[in-house]
Amino acid sequence: MSTEERLKLIWDFRGPDAHKIALHHEIHLKEYATAQTLNTPITGTQQVTEDHSIAFLVVDREAMKPVRDALKPHRGQLFT
Structure with a gap:
């Protein structure tokens, strides 16, 4: 795994x-x-x-902006 800082991009569903x-x-994430070879x-x-779930994608910091711009996550946080 990369030693680079990673970010968790989050989509909320209610x-x-x-x-x-x-x-x-x-599934789409x-x-x-795969398509972007992240x-x-x-x-x-x-x-x-019961009425709130999330889907997430963890990426390297360098990949965050293109992924964010393409997929429009609701929020993000540092991944530890």
Whole structure:
């Protein structure tokens, strides 16, 4: 894995189908990461509450701006 600083880009989904939508969004994040040959991307989902889930993509800091501009995440944070 890269020793470079990594960022977690996050998409929020709310409502009764939030987790199902987050799981589907993760499929597209994986496809994008493969198509763009991102360096060791990490994708996943997390159910925050019954009506709030997230999908995320972890990327190297250098890849963040092009990914952010293309995919428009709702927010981001440092990945530890």
